[in-house]
Amino acid sequence: MKFTYLVTFLFLYQFAFAQNSISGKVLLDNAPLAHVSITIENETVGTQTDANGKYELQNLKNGTYKIKASHTGLKAATKTVVVKNNQKAQLNFELDFDDALDEVVVSATMRAVSRIDSPMPVDVIQNGFFLKNPTANIFEGLQTVNGVKPQINCSVCNTGDIHINGLEGPYTMILIDGMPIVSGLSTVYGLSGIPNSLIERVEIVKGPASSLYGSEAIGGLINVITKDVYKAPKFTADIFSTSWAETNIDLGFATQVGKKANVLTGVNAFYYDTPIDNNGDNFTDLTLQKRASVFQKWDFNRKSGKAFSVAGRYFYEDRWGGEMQWNKSHRGGDQVYGESIYTSRYELLGNYEFNTHFPLRATFSYTDHDQNSVYGTTPYLAKQRIGFGQLLHAKTYGRNDLLLGAAMRYNYYNDNTPATQTADEYVMPSIFVQNDFKIDEKQNVLIGARYDYNSIHGHIFTARSLSL
The missing domain is CATH 2.40.170.20 (TonB-dependent receptor, beta-barrel domain)
Incomplete structure (x- = not known):
């Protein structure tokens, strides 16, 4: 019986914490944008988009996250997403040039x-x-x-x-x-x-x-x-x-x-x-x-x-x-x-x-x-x-x-x-x-x-x- 509880606990732990992820693509003028900084507000976790504009944040706990996409010379964009229970969330960004951006x-x-x-x-x-x-x-x-x-x-x-x-x-x-x-x-x-x-x-x-x-x-x-x-x-x-x-x-x-x-x-x-x-x-x-x-x-x-x-x-x-x-x-x-x-x-x-x-x-x-x-x-x-x-x-x-x-x-x-x-x-x-x-x-x-x-x-x- 204890063995069954242990297996169930490990399964639920992996299910609830290890499988959550957020992935997506960042575009500029409908074209993939590389080297965009993807960060989670109030967290040290982050990544960058690859040559195809894609990114992925893995091994996230259940919860609500504010994801920020930023790139030099462009307006940063922030979106909120909720992930839980083995969810693989999709979150795409479309960045714009910041015409008002001062040097x-x-x-x-x-x-x-x-x-x-x-x-x-x-x-x-x-x-x-x-x-x-x-x-x-x-x-x-x-x-x-x-x-x-x-x-x-x-x-x-x-x-x-x-x-x-x-x-x-x-x-x-x-x-x-x-x-x-x-x-x-x-x-x-x-x-x-x-x-x-x-x-x-x-x-x-x-x-x-x-x-x-x-x-x-x-x-x-x-x-x-x-x-x-x-x-x-x-x-x-x-x-x-x-x-x-x-x-x-x-x-x-x-x-x-x-x-x-x-x-x-x-x-x-x-x-x-x-x-x-x-x-x-x-x-x-x-x-x-x-x-x-x-x-x-x-x-x-x-x-x-x-x-x-x-x-x-x-x-x-x-x-x-x-x-x-x-x-x-x-x-x-x-x-x-x-x-x-x-x-x-x-x-x-x-x-x-x-x-x-x-x-x-x-x-x-x-x-x-x-x-x-x-x-x-x-x-x-x-x-x-x-x-x-x-x-x-x-x-x-x-x-x-x-x-x-x-x-x-x-x-x-x-x-x-x-x-x-x-x-x-x-x-x-x-x-x-x-x-x-x-x-x-x-x-x-x-x-x-x-x-x-x-x-x-x-x-x-x-x-x-x-x-x-």
Whole structure:
């Protein structure tokens, strides 16, 4: 008799809990839509639609569920469904374009918000701007943006930095997908070799952002955001040449690896090897450059629908400028003046969103920069390595949009100059908090603070207050 009860209980348990499921299809303009996020309200369970627009949520308990279908740039849709007793419910969605959707920006608050609701003004430069105004790199492409000034600091080797609102280059932070991988030694070359075919948009914050990003963002920041792997075209090519025989090639590829990952690959090559001296001073008017860069971004599909991506870039450049008769045999010599710079650099960055009720996101980056250069007879050999990790919690509590963060930065720098007898190496942990309090529909109060401890320079405290 007990055995019969046990079998009956197991059967009913499986019948009531293990067999319930919700499946369906998501359409856009009557066509299947892939990579739509399907989530259950107040649950961590979720999935994404496949290439045919289909999804399925399995092993659900008896109950009433609110199912939400969302996709970037489209109006989200929510439907309620009741499942019980071995039911396989069907729930289809038809999404629409959101014509009223304002641009979403992330740079001012480290979280996605509508541009109109951003507590700080954010200039957004879309990819189409760079396509209509072709340049060999973003450094040159930003010269028409008001308040942003790419400045050439060396007339022979044509290196420079970017000034925002008149402040010097070291006070402008440059990010890629929110990661501070362009700083210190690499600031001069950080915006070279990023394939334009991979850029979704560039967000520019003019003004202090150091309470969130640290002292390098006193003047402002530039955040280069790469394309969403799911929306990127399978192949793009952008090739142009100038009357000075400059040639730039940008190639982009988007592929799917099985069912678990999507990969975005970008290749950039720039070639200019024709010395020109139009002003007759026996010096090259434009630095000669041979540059190659490869970027790859992996976006992994998780059942929860949470983000997980890893990206890497390798960059190599050979540039020189100087007297017209200079060649590589004169490098470092005193017979013919020339400035020659070899740069080798690689970057790694990642983003992982934890599948927990307490919203938590981890980001990390690592860069290795190696510069071998000579300026006439003076060599400058330098290496810099930067590691960065960060944990973020962002959530809305009533009228409060709260952001909590903790970060750790490791910096190694060494060169052959007397100023660096030993390697400059430090670790800098940081904590920061920011709250955007909404008084009413038109007024907000933003307050924030950041504490850094530099193992060499000591304590650094930054406060921020803004009323809108």
